């Protein structure tokens with residue numbers, strides 16, 4: 001039986017003081033002791049302080065990215081021992097925003113600027129191997145843009161991203177991974193993917209895991225849906241056969257709305 005995971009991705013939001021206040025609100029709602037597993041992914045600068053606040057609460061701490069080496073001349077990067085020192089157990093890898101794929105147009109994000117977000121399927125795979133080998137649980141993101149969906153390519157894009165993320169993973173390893181299907185056009189736009197369609201694509205993620213790593217891996221792997229998840233649509237999404245949780249952006253930034261999603265699970 002797969003345990004539902006509700007992960008909050010705060011992206012580039014929140015100071016340390018704000019994160020501490022949020023943790024107090026989460027603890028007051030007893031959110032670490034509910035049916036769903038709960039995880040908060042703040043900015044790097046808030047990780048340590050939030051980890052201290054969450055210790056013993058049952059709420060897990062996650063990072064928004066990782067590098068694939070422990071230490072060295074890699075300016076700006078962060079490694080597994082550094083994250084673990086802060087109390088991190090989950091790590092988001094290959095979010096569409098770190099891949100430079102945005103659903104909401106930003107005028108200053110020219111093609112040249114987008115190169116800044118240099119994530120590729122290869123680095124996603126390297127980070128996932130490194131994280132897992134060092135005791136962290138990867139949440140690997142995949143998703144298609146609106147253009148790709150309208151061209152009828154969503155299914156192949158997802159299968160391709162998942163296949164490349166799974167390169168050289170054994171079935172046993174793959175069973176412990178978490179994937180998050182996040183249609184790029186539904187992130188931060190208020191547009192949720194229709195429940196049946198979200199479940200169908202999460203099913204493609206699972207069948208791709210089966211194809212690459214075997215059916216036991218597909219049974220074990222958790223597939224989250226992300227993209228404008230809120231209390232009002234969480235129950236329906238989480239009641240489907242292939243959605244095992246949610247990766248939540250905007251609605252994870254208010255204790256009440258995040259609690260509403262946790263309670264829906």
Ligand code: PGA
Pocket residue numbers: 009182186187188189190226227228229247248249250251
């Ligand atoms: P959203 O973001 O819930 O604000 O759409 C989800 C995500 O990007 O993980």
